[in-house]
Amino acid sequence: MPPPATRALLLLPPAPSPASYASLKAAYNPPLFTVLKNLSLSSTRPAVLDIALPVPALYGKLHAPRRTLYAATQQLVASVYKLICIAATRQAIDTEDAEGIDARVVLVAYPRNGPLTHVPADSSPELELQGPAIELHTLSRAPRPWHSIYSVESEEGERFLQTFLSLSGSPRNVSRVRGGIVHVGRSGPDTATAENAVNHASVAVGGTFDHLHIGHKLLLTMFAFVLGRRQPSEQTPSTLTVGITGDALLKNKKFAEHLESWKRRQEATHAFLSSIIYFGSSDDARVHVQEFTEPGPNGHAVHVSYPFGLTIKYVEIWDPFGPTITDKNITALALSLETRGGGAAVNDKRKEQGWAPLEVFEVDVLDASEEHGIDESFQSKLSSTEIRRRRGERLKPSAKA
Structure with missing residues (x-):
């Protein structure tokens, strides 16, 4: 059994405004660089790094439809994951x-x-445990065993x-690291409008998700963000559907011998997604897992249900549509x-069936x-094919021995 991971939390300051890539780099590159380096040098064990990213534009709006908040949030999350990947590339982490x-943006x-x-009540409503966007009191009370907080x-x-x-109300082991330059200028007028915006209760994403990397994490984070929060009075559950390509469709992939099995890819995808979607106890008996194996397309699936009315469906897909x-x-x-x-092909198919198109x-x-000087190395961290190739190279000496 592998050793348990070292767990850490990095509390970033609120994002600069306007949040361009240049301003985010000036603000966040120094602390990200330092914390990633510290974790890589201080432990021989794997490390999980939760990165708390304060977003003022989300304050008081977590129950709003996500379309009006999506573009700016996506740009922000993409930039932070990009900075993580660049820092890791420069330091060969x-x-x-x-x-x-394993870095995760919350x-x-x-x-x-x-x-x-x-001021939150002593007991948070169940819905407040739903990420990837949460209130600070939910994060501070999350039962996560952070060994250190930066x-x-x-x-x-x-x-x-x-x-x-x-x-939090409990003592914490806190280390302070050097910050960057956070510029706050005048924000332009908020032109986004909630008119006709839909509070989505069922959202889908698809992919191979082999050797989960930062590009996958960005996609899965924004996929989860699109899902609106249910009102306490709503009875209909919310659903996140993750289509994961079946093994049979991947036989012709490059370095296919190093592809992870569907089960391993599903487990890795869930390990990440659950870490940003659920801030309750990891051993909560109210979280239920069911596996289904039925004949026909989409018949094999793993469903994970949470106490706040959310079900994540991991479905083995046999075609591009799932x-x-x-x-x-x-x-x-x-x-x-x-x-x-x-996405266009999916909506064409739905139109043929007389169904409403999906909002993309x-x-x-x-x-x-x-x-x-880092673009090629940077891209290698975001390519499952390249990750499989490197894994094959590492295994060659032991195969000869």
């Missing part, structure tokens, strides 16, 4: 394998200035830390920009073209 550093609805405008040395960073500690053309209740689809054509939410494809 493993972020792709189980033995490396969105925190938090005001830029001043105290929180409402905070950023700045006025806003210290304010965020002190609010976190006051809500449940999006067999489940009429799905209303939204998250996909990467490079698979935009797949696009996720950036990460690149480091503006960074000098």
